[in-house]
């Protein structure tokens with residue numbers, strides 16, 4: 001039977017955009033996106049959506065109330081669904097056994113979702129699809145929970161269907177995916193899910209594998225992507241020592257078709273909710289299976305990321321005559337990358353936190369991150385505390401030292417330094433002469449994303465520091 005009704009549990013960065021695209025491409029399917037967070041659902045039903053993604057608002061407004069619905073009634077939507085996406089968060093464990101905290105993913109939300117499905121699913125067969133990123137063999141645990149409800153006439157097939165979208169390009173990625181990956185053991189169930197995607201994805205891009213290969217592919221894909229960034233960041237430090245230019249190196253190596261040009265942008269380190277957590281999940285798996293060399297190999301990707309963040313922060317302080325105490329520093333960008341308002345694990349948090357810790361006054365501008373989010377991130381950082389473990393900037397200091405600005409000119413006025421943390425396009429077209437004229441002298445500029453024209457900035461008079469090139 002073709003799927004006619006979909007329920008998605010989890011209305012986040014994955015659940016919302018994915019279901020909006022399915023609803024737009026499959027008008028014959030009713031899609032209900034549910035979440036236990038009532039405020040989030042209210043936002044999905046309002047004019048101001050809870051997340052910013054180019055192209056998302058238009059899709060939601062077109063389909064909402066037609067075949068796309070947002071609801072807090074998880075049970076009600078589960079009862080009606082032929083297919084249920086589990087799209088809940090799977091953060092790294094912060095509580096539990098010593099060997100698990102900071103490594104293993106916390107599957108409590110997946111378990112809650114599975115138990116709700118087990119209790120509430122309609123009679124007959126329901127497809128349960130893991131959209132969340134989970135450890136290998138999670139499908140077996142989910143199947144066990146579903147079976148334990150032991151309801152006669154109710155049956156399930158569990159599929160793995162990991163999501164590969166990137167924030168900021170989610171709609172583009174969902175509309176034109178490199179591949180859709182479906183892992184499962186039951187061919188009919190796989191075909192039923194594949195048929196949904198086939199409404200807009202060419203069949204040759206829909207890849208079928210075993211459940212375990214599908215689950216592991218997601219973790220390995222993220223680890224390989226992060227590894228490229230850590231590799232180019234490692235090269236960037238060597239460039240600074242030797243007089244090479246990392247942009248030229250990235251271009252030269254990326255022209256080798258075996259390497260390819262993407263994901264070789266040097267930076268102040270990768271952020272985002274997934275790279276760190278998914279690599280730690282891989283490290284945990286390796287440890288679990290007694291593969292210490294493997295665990296160490298993946299762990300080094302994170303170690304290099306931490307090193308890159310730390311050395312960027314240290315460079316700011318040492319360039320500013322070894323102290324930023326009572327100095328005014330403008331931070332351009334707080335999101336973990338451009339075109340999103342998401343700040344989870346953003347390197348900007350690390351930079352701002354470090355500067356505040358050194359006594360600076362920080363003036364932050366970001367075009368999409370809400371003010372309260374910036375303050376929350378700095379007061380109660382959810383970020384992995386790598387640079388100064390245990391130092392969580394006290395609330396009072398944040399209130400005193402952090403200022404949120406309406407535009408970048410405002411942030412830079414009277415500042416000793418500008419630090420570019422996020423690669424927002426608008427930072428490339430600012431009038432840096434105006435910014436320079438309004439700053440204290442000597443005026444420093446730290447380009448943590450290699451997006452500005454450094455020669456022009458130096459001609460204006462800035463003392464410029466960047467990643468992977470000595471100036």
Ligand code: NAD
Pocket residue numbers: 009010011012013014015034035036037040074087088089090109110112113131132133134163164165166167273274
């Ligand atoms: P998110 O935190 O934005 O959204 C998850 C939502 O699930 C939250 O709104 C939460 O309230 C809700 N939720 C949790 N438990 C629930 C329950 N039992 N019932 C109802 N609602 C519940 O997370 P996200 O960024 O969308 O990520 C979801 C999963 O997808 C994660 O496993 C993540 O690793 C993976 N993923 C994320 C991205 C991304 O770009 N963010 C990309 C690919 C994969």
Ligand code: UGA
Pocket residue numbers: 133163164165166167168222225229262263264265266267268269270271272273274275336337338
């Ligand atoms: C990443 C993956 O790219 C997605 O395929 C995956 O689905 C997702 O994680 C996930 O599982 O959550 P995302 O974190 O949204 O997507 O964004 P990316 O574009 O991968 O960027 C991650 C971080 O790396 C950002 O901080 C970005 O600025 C940084 N980055 C990226 C670099 O420093 N250099 C690069 O060349 C590319």
